[in-house]
Amino acid sequence: MSAYYDKRTKNWYCVFYFTDWKGTKKQKKKRGFSRKKDALEYEREFFDKLPSSPDMPFSDMVELYLADKKMHTKLKTYKTKKSRIYTWILPYFNDKDINAITALDIRQWQGELKGAIGATGELLSPAYMQNLITEFSGIFNFAVRFYNLPTNPCKVAGNLVGKKGKSLDFWTREEFDRFIDTFDKTDPYYAAFMTLYYTGMRIGELQALTIADVDLKEGVIHISKTYSVIDGKEMITAPKTEKSNRDVLIPHFLCEILKEQVQRYYKVPPNTRLFQMSRQPYREQMKKHCKLAGVKKIRLHDLRHSHASLLIELGFSALLVSERLGHESVSTTLDIYTHLFPSKQVQVVERLNKLYEGAL
Template structure:
């Protein structure tokens, strides 16, 4: 009987144990790299390699982070969950909305929770963070408004809802913590018809802005929706304007 010898493939594992996650040193580049196997979302076994790390520790941490995100482990680093959440948002919302989410996390949330495990964040942590948020100032050096803080809190809570729904997080700590940043003040500031008539009378009817302001006032469409209109959107025969896009300036 012939005995065949073979070298087994490295096991697929997301355990935080270095014996399953070797790192290698490249003598030519003088850098560390990691190389390991994993299963993609379709169950296919694939190999992953990432190089260019200054330290062995950095290579192992990158591999841990990759496998944590792949497995949806609820003990992954908060920063990794943010990355997954933003990737999902980018696929389902407008670019401007995605960038708004990204900026709010970068400015107000990640600095506080970046290295904490997602399932270690408690309601007390959230309340302490809310307390620091209430003392924070914006670009103009003034305290953040209640509406702005509520917007940040809503995005934060949305991330935990995402983790609960798709990655097995037991509960949303934002819901347990409650809202300490103040309720959003909603108010409507609008012109009466008399005020608008006074305003529009200062324009010559041949002025393009005359038609623009009339359209805004009587339809209620947003400025970005007006700016995005093309001739194809106007059905003059039936008196219909088709609103199907918006205009926004992204990063200049």
């Protein structure tokens, strides 16, 4: 028997032992029942719930989640996840048990996000808030999969903060030409921006390129790594995905430009990085030369979108664009750029008509 009568309060209470998610034996005591039956019912419901619901603080689950991500994701990805969670999620839910967080709690948190001010001094963008919701949902999915949490309350709560827009910023060929014409052709940034625009590689991939990676005789750039700075330390790691390991064929004019860039180095080992500028100077150069050229300001990553747009305009297929950009699958390419591909519906109807008429 685990239900007892308290003569002082004239109420019933229950006391029992259970084993928590860590395997530690603990005592549970609950007071304030008017009937013995109610106290015993509470104990029964507690044990019914226990096997399928981790009785742990949300902060403990976060540590388990981040430890898993540290083992299975790139360091930069892990750092980004940790920063988002510690800044925008953990402070709000730190004191709650994970199995006590409800969909209503999450909706209230989303409401607070709408009025939150970010590091830039401005309201958080819908895209960034969606990233936070995705991160939060990932923690619950982890708990459901590995710690028997019954459901993910984020799925019930939904998204109240908006979604990422499908619009892309990119330059047309004319806009890029106006931008690049503001550089002296001996400027290393000239070679760097020409390479970014005509290959579609990521900025980290460009920064990681070595002299050995550029085969000017065959006109091929071998992409097998990426460059980043984490906690002030320069790091060369594997690229974003497995498909990011790729060979990108380049036109003759770009070979000539890169040849001049290689010749800047004299008797250096082949593993010397071809472009040794850090990320911030690239941003500063873009800002300065956009103003000089009178073109709209875009991000460094948007040069990658500009290359994709150029290929699509030239009539190349989604498969080729996917291979050149190093996307994990063609579906990724279509998800990002599908609105840029010209509609072929009219051509389909015309050909079906000709096929039918020919058959008759």
